[in-house]
Amino acid sequence: MSLALALPDLDVVGSEIVRLPTPHPGKLFGKGKLQELGAKLHEADVELVLIDGPVSPVQQRNLEKEWKVKILDRTGLILEIFSDRARTREGVLQVEMAALSYQRTRLVRAWTHLERQRGGLGFVGGPGETQIEADRRAIDDQLTRLRRQLEKVVKTRELHRAARAKVPYPIVALVGYTNAGKSTLFNRMTGADVLAKDMLFATLDPTMRQIELPAVGKTPQQGGGRKVILSDTVGFISDLPTQLVAAFRATLEEVLAADLILHVRDISHDSTDEQARDVEQIMADLGVSDDTPQLEIWNKIDLLDEEDRDARRREAARNDTILTLSALTGEGFDTLVQAIDTGLDVPRRTETLTLAFSDGRKRAWLFDKGIVEAEEPGEDGWAITVTWTERQVAEFEKL
Known part of the structure; x- marks a missing residue:
């Protein structure tokens, strides 16, 4: 109920807990409960039904056809809320990627009317298979584009994080x-x-x-x-x-x-x-x-x-x-x-490390963390004096 109320444009007219010992694979609910709920929805003139749990693409398609309403499961509702809330460029990109990944798994419900398009020689493959595959490729292309844009945002965030570390x-x-x-x-x-x-x-x-x-x-x-x-x-x-x-x-x-x-x-x-x-x-x-x-x-x-x-x-x-x-x-x-x-009063200790000139990654990590006190070049490499916590020691040892 709280999730439903989080969307400002929704007018929640009722809720009901339905116990499902065994969810029906095609329509989630049994025949009797399906008709009972359908009558209630029709009487209340409901346009959207929210189901607090996972609903498969086939179940969603069949329920929408049976009840003549729009169905949203828990994931779909959370995506709607996130889409309504996102304000920054990063937030919008992340929501778009999540929504596309979700939609990609549910293409079956959008294209089942395309009976004439079949895979293979017409003896195998489901209805609309060719169109579904084309649509899936389009979504994959869009996901790739969004992922590249988000990578730029992530790099910016990493630069900010590195700046804060100094x-x-x-x-x-x-x-x-x-x-x-x-x-x-x-x-x-x-x-x-x-x-x-x-x-x-x-x-x-x-x-x-x-x-x-x-x-x-x-x-x-x-x-x-x-x-x-x-x-x-x-x-x-x-x-x-x-x-x-x-x-x-x-x-x-x-x-x-x-x-x-x-x-x-x-x-x-x-x-x-x-x-x-x-x-x-x-x-x-x-x-x-x-x-x-x-x-x-x-x-x-x-x-x-x-x-x-x-x-x-x-x-x-x-x-x-x-x-x-x-x-x-x-x-x-x-x-x-x-x-x-x-x-925040974490114990710290000061010590001097010797790093080979080839250990550039480790040296950069120390400077990024802002824990270097002094550095001197020697014959075998860098002598670097650091003041760090036990946690930072453990992170450094994993490099």
């Missing part, structure tokens, strides 16, 4: 389930005005700000604390379509470069534990290292009643990496700033 400011990334309150917290910490609404995927395009953390008791505008780069990312969601995971990987890779991750949770949500597991799974799939320090932020504590609020505070107090917070009212904000400052 400025010794740590990166703090906000991650979390969609609508957990990341953008509200981002705005409070930066004094920015990023779109923050009570709806899914309010933030689609990533936002980064170089800020000076407020000293305890001061406003974000007053600063006085450590300088960091704060990153607000697209919200995660359960069963995130594979097309979107692939398309938005370049954006989400900002999390991989983070020195500290703030996992923001809507602690007032009935499914907060399930949402947290979904976020952890997606971060694991992205390859976020277990060594990256993380803080879990239990946001929207103000929405709980007094008894639940006190219980959550006591529970969080037993774990140094969990904080309770209201990004809206500011409750717990000073404690968060202190925790970020402490979390």
Whole structure:
């Protein structure tokens, strides 16, 4: 239901949970349920039906033919929402690629009326096969074009990342389930005005700000604390379509470069534990290292009643990496700033490395990370003095 309400132009007239022990391969629902639902849709004059789950191309075609309505499954709906939200060039390209990848798998429903076009000698191949293949090639060509355009954007992002690495400011990334309150917290910490609404995927395009953390008791505008780069990312969601995971990987890779991750949770949500597991799974799939320090932020504590609020505070107090917070009212904000400052105090050591003149890639990596203190050429190569963390040591050893 929340996904449906995330599209502003939709008027949701009802919802129903249908239990399917065995989904029908052709029409998803059995004959009786198909007729029952069809009657309800006709009575309510429904034009669009949303199904919270996967629907095969054949099932979609048959249901649309049976009910005379447009069908969108979970993936299709999320793509519609993302398309409505994308604002930057990168966001638009990523959504277009995800949508084309999705459409490519569903060409069967668009061309089944072309009975006269058959593959082979007319004895094998389905109806419209030749046209489907031609259309698939057209989509592949378009995907290739979009991929090239996105590669340029990704290179620009990498250049920005390299430039940030030369400025010794740590990166703090906000991650979390969609609508957990990341953008509200981002705005409070930066004094920015990023779109923050009570709806899914309010933030689609990533936002980064170089800020000076407020000293305890001061406003974000007053600063006085450590300088960091704060990153607000697209919200995660359960069963995130594979097309979107692939398309938005370049954006989400900002999390991989983070020195500290703030996992923001809507602690007032009935499914907060399930949402947290979904976020952890997606971060694991992205390859976020277990060594990256993380803080879990239990946001929207103000929405709980007094008894639940006190219980959550006591529970969080037993774990140094969990904080309770209201990004809206500011409750717990000073404690968060202190925790970020402490979390970024990662032990570092200084040592001198000897690299052969042929190890240009490793030398470039050290400079990109902004950890080189001095460099001297010698007979056998470069003597490079670095100050780095254990995490950076591990990354360097993988090169």
